[in-house]
Amino acid sequence: MSFLEYKELIEDGDTAIVFLGHDYMFPVTIQHGSQTQTKYGVIRHSTDLIGKPYGSKVTCSKGGWVHILYPTPELWTVNLPHRTQILYSTDISMITMMLELKPGSVVCESGTGSGSLSHAIIRTVAPTGHLYTVEFHQQRAEKAMEEFRQHKVDHLVTVKNQDVCKNGFGVSHIADAVFLDIPSPWEAIGHAKDALKIEGGRICSFSPCIEQVQRTCLALEEHGFTEINTLEILLRIYDVRTVTMQIPDFGKATEDEGSSESGDTAKQIPASQPSSAMFKSGISPKESVGHTGYLTFATKSLF
Amino acid sequence: MAEPGLGCGQLISEGDYVVLKREDVFKAVQVQRRKKVIFEKQWIFLDNAIGKNYGTMFEITGGGNLQPKSNIVASAEPKEAGADNRNIVDDGKSQKLTREDIEALKEKGIKGQEIVQQLIENSTTFRDKTEFAQEKYIKKKKKKYEANITILKPSTRILAIMYYAREPGKICQLRYDTLAQMLTLGNIRAGSKVIVMETCTGLVLGSVMERMGGYGSVIQMYSGSGPNRAATDCFGFPRSFYEQLYEFPLDKLEALVAGTYTSKVIPGEVNTEKTAEESSRSDNEKQDAAPEVVGDCLAEESEESMDTSPPEKKEAVKGCGEVSKNHKGGQNLDKAIEKKRKQEERRKREAEAAKLLQERNADGLILASRFHPSPLLLKLLEFVAPSRPFVVYCLYREPLLECYTKLREKGGVLNLNLSETWLRNYQVLPNRSHPKLVMSSGGGYLLYGITVAKDSPKDTTRHEKSEEPAAKKQKVSEDKS
Numbered sequence: 001m002s003f004l005e006y007k008e009l010i011e012d013g014d015t016a017i018v019f020l021g022h023d024y025m026f027p028v029t030i031q032h033g034s035q036t037q038t039k040y041g042v043i044r045h046s047t048d049l050i051g052k053p054y055g056s057k058v059t060c061s062k063g064g065w066v067h068i069l070y071p072t073p074e075l076w077t078v079n080l081p082h083r084t085q086i087l088y089s090t091d092i093s094m095i096t097m098m099l100e101l102k103p104g105s106v107v108c109e110s111g112t113g114s115g116s117l118s119h120a121i122i123r124t125v126a127p128t129g130h131l132y133t134v135e136f137h138q139q140r141a142e143k144a145m146e147e148f149r150q151h152k153v154d155h156l157v158t159v160k161n162q163d164v165c166k167n168g169f170g171v172s173h174i175a176d177a178v179f180l181d182i183p184s185p186w187e188a189i190g191h192a193k194d195a196l197k198i199e200g201g202r203i204c205s206f207s208p209c210i211e212q213v214q215r216t217c218l219a220l221e222e223h224g225f226t227e228i229n230t231l232e233i234l235l236r237i238y239d240v241r242t243v244t245m246q247i248p249d250f251g252k253a254t255e256d257e258g259s260s261e262s263g264d265t266a267k268q269i270p271a272s273q274p275s276s277a278m279f280k281s282g283i284s285p286k287e288s289v290g291h292t293g294y295l296t297f298a299t300k301s302l303f
Numbered sequence: 304m305a306e307p308g309l310g311c312g313q314l315i316s317e318g319d320y321v322v323l324k325r326e327d328v329f330k331a332v333q334v335q336r337r338k339k340v341i342f343e344k345q346w347i348f349l350d351n352a353i354g355k356n357y358g359t360m361f362e363i364t365g366g367g368n369l370q371p372k373s374n375i376v377a378s379a380e381p382k383e384a385g386a387d388n389r390n391i392v393d394d395g396k397s398q399k400l401t402r403e404d405i406e407a408l409k410e411k412g413i414k415g416q417e418i419v420q421q422l423i424e425n426s427t428t429f430r431d432k433t434e435f436a437q438e439k440y441i442k443k444k445k446k447k448y449e450a451n452i453t454i455l456k457p458s459t460r461i462l463a464i465m466y467y468a469r470e471p472g473k474i475c476q477l478r479y480d481t482l483a484q485m486l487t488l489g490n491i492r493a494g495s496k497v498i499v500m501e502t503c504t505g506l507v508l509g510s511v512m513e514r515m516g517g518y519g520s521v522i523q524m525y526s527g528s529g530p531n532r533a534a535t536d537c538f539g540f541p542r543s544f545y546e547q548l549y550e551f552p553l554d555k556l557e558a559l560v561a562g563t564y565t566s567k568v569i570p571g572e573v574n575t576e577k578t579a580e581e582s583s584r585s586d587n588e589k590q591d592a593a594p595e596v597v598g599d600c601l602a603e604e605s606e607e608s609m610d611t612s613p614p615e616k617k618e619a620v621k622g623c624g625e626v627s628k629n630h631k632g633g634q635n636l637d638k639a640i641e642k643k644r645k646q647e648e649r650r651k652r653e654a655e656a657a658k659l660l661q662e663r664n665a666d667g668l669i670l671a672s673r674f675h676p677s678p679l680l681l682k683l684l685e686f687v688a689p690s691r692p693f694v695v696y697c698l699y700r701e702p703l704l705e706c707y708t709k710l711r712e713k714g715g716v717l718n719l720n721l722s723e724t725w726l727r728n729y730q731v732l733p734n735r736s737h738p739k740l741v742m743s744s745g746g747g748y749l750l751y752g753i754t755v756a757k758d759s760p761k762d763t764t765r766h767e768k769s770e771e772p773a774a775k776k777q778k779v780s781e782d783k784s
Contacts, residue, residue: 004492004494005494006495006666006688006690006691008664008688019717019718022717022718022719053689053690053756054689054690055688055689055690055691055753055754055755055756056689056755056756057755057756057758067717067755068690069690069753069755070690070691072490072692073490074487074488074490074692075753089484089487089488090484090724092487093480093483093484093486093487093488094480094483096483096486096487097459097460097463097479097480097482097483097486098460098483100458100459100460102513102514102516103492103493103514103515103516103517103518104516120487123490123492124492124514126492126493127493127494127518128516199313199356199357199358200358210729210731210736213729213731213736214731214733214736217731218733228731229728230728230729230731231726231727231728231729232726232727232729233480233724233725233726233727234724234725235722235724235725236722236723236724236725237720237721237722238700238721238722238723238748239721240704240707240708240719240721280704280705280707280708281704282700282703282704282721282748294729296731299358301358301359301360301453302356302358302359
């Protein structure tokens with residue numbers, strides 16, 4: 001299967017997402033004769049999965065059930081094996097739009113990391129674009145390539161195992177956009193400029209610390225980048241709940257017979273039905289992600 | 304030029320849809336010879352931009368003509384600077400040049416750069432300002448007197464930012480980062496078949512089309528006489544992008560679901576009856592919309608929008624370009640035939656759209672409209688295949704809460720999420736980095752999830768996935784799936 005196009009039926013060799021509940025899912029490689037354990041029991045790939053449509057409900061051996069989902073890059077992002085810190089869809093969305101990525105774009109990225117952003121970029125630049133991704137950690141580079149092959153997107157991506165600060169992207173004047181998520185992005189700005197097309201392009205650098213951003217911005221300016229803009233984007237999640245609140249009882253304005261005594265009033269409270277109001281609300285979780293990183297964007301013009 | 308705004312050339316051509324940029328202000332226009340364009344209260348002609356590279360910076364010379372400018376900024380190094388502002392008094396007397404003096408300089412055709420220099424020389428307090436304040440002063444004056452315009456290729460980034468800044472009301476106040484989320488969460492990509500329902504004057508549609516790059520198909524649902532695609536035009540897509548763009552009226556959806564929809568018999572008859580009247584009305588509406596389109600992209604001043612309404616626009620884009628001035632009288636017969644042909648064409652397209660919908664296998668659904676999202680979402684999800692993402696935008700949270708509840712009752716979806724994004728820009732300067740003083744306080748809300756095969760009623764029993772929120776608890780009851 002390919003991450004690049006939807007398909008109806010689950011097949012041998014596919015990567016699929018087993019969905020057990022909200023924020024509770026994991027990826028599985030579909031294999032004839034293979035089995036997957038879940039808390040609801042075993043799923044047998046040959047009988048339970050292969051040939052079934054994506055989005056189907058599958059009953060496990062203990063009677064519980066799960067859904068099998070087609071892996072979008074966004075589902076992959078929340079399911080992939082972490083080899084590094086990863087970028088999540090909120091930042092990825094902004095990166096994709098602000099770098100003006102679209103089918104046909106040529107993109108340079110470093111580092112590859114766990115491939116979260118890479119999958120999203122490949123999705124967007126396919127079928128005619130290309131991603132050149134540079135990772136200085138050998139195992140990570142190899143693992144990423146293996147995943148790209150398994151997800152059948154390897155024809156759209158070139159993985160290089162080198163240090164972008166020293167050796168650049170290994171390509172010159174072909175990129176529409178460059179993305180940097182490395183500890184010292186300012187050291188790679190020159191290489192990024194080389195990678196961008198003569199007529200110009202966009203660049204983005206992701207850094208968690210403002211000191212990194214400061215140095216990066218200076219380097220961008222030195223290299224003639226314009227429209228330098230730093231921003232931060234955060235996701236605010238709301239849990240949808242039904243909330244019930246009690247309505248206080250203020251008693252009655254006119255006194256009924258024999259209820260003037262305070263003791264009587266107290267006795268009457270349980271008699272009058274305590275009313276309550278119910279409503280739906282989007283509630284902010286007690287804690288959420290407060291910072292991922294600063295995104296610095298800039299443009300390189302022809303001149 | 305063969306194709307207006309083909310989008311692959313690096314040179315600005317006549318007929319291209321471009322975006323003018325001055326500082327942080329954008330404006331979308333079509334390049335036309337000898338056409339006055341108002342930008343930031345200045346009349347300009349774009350003639351000299353034709354044949355230049357995209358990204359070129361121009362300065363405005365006498366007569367509103369553009370002249371390419373080298374990007375190298377000669378930074379006049381401030382020689383003297385004060386330590387702080389203890390000696391600066393705001394008495395309004397520090398600038399020796401009067402407004403009349405400045406106007407006179409301008410009329411003499413003195414360049415903005417020189418005016419700024421003169422302002423500095425005639426400021427009695429400039430030398431006492433701190434280095435930072437001087438920098439700020441120069442920047443401010445440059446902004447006012449040096450009119451540098453960059454001509455850019457339109458993109459979702461630029462148009463979404465432009466619309467949000469200039470005319471948020473026209474795009475349901477959809478902030479650009481929220482749009483970015485929608486495109487990603489909706490997994491919009493080449494080769495998909497996407498249903499779009501928007502009343503954001505075509506901005507959302509355009510951004511979806513850009514991400515699909517002409518591969519796959521888009522079915523746009525609309526209400527009224529036709530979809531408004533003013534912003535879509537501003538993208539300057541090649542014609543081929545419109546071949547796989549279909550539109551289908553919402554008011555025929557019930558018939559489509561019931562299986563009673565026929566594009567031929569019933570609506571056809573209705574159409575013939577109403578032909579003259581209705582289509583002329585809708586044409587008039589479009590006619591109205593056309594300047595507005597431009598107004599949309601371009602203008603705060605209304606005269607400007609009339610002045611800059613590009614005539615080519617009408618033929619430039621199929622679907623939006625079917626404007627005929629039938630009320631002009633005269634060529635009635637030709638017009639009638641032409642209209643009939645167009646109507647027939649439109650009917651055919653609608654039938655094709657109906658067929659695409661009826662396959663009920665769309666790969667995604669994007670909603671961003673001024674209509675209540677709940678009925679739209681429930682109705683349109685019927686046409687989406689299982690295991691596909693959908694995204695609904697709404698400026699308000701409450702309607703999305705309702706969508707959430709109804710979807711949970713109905714089933715067929717999972718991983719529902721309600722969220723918004725928080726966006727903050729930064730000033731980054733050595734030792735002076737901090738968040739910008741003003742930020743947008745809300746960019747609207749998104750509800751998104753994934754479709755799945757509908758449960759048969761008997762197996763909706765498992766507790767963990769109980770579809771209806773248990774409202775019995777006193778405080779809060781979680782209804783997440």
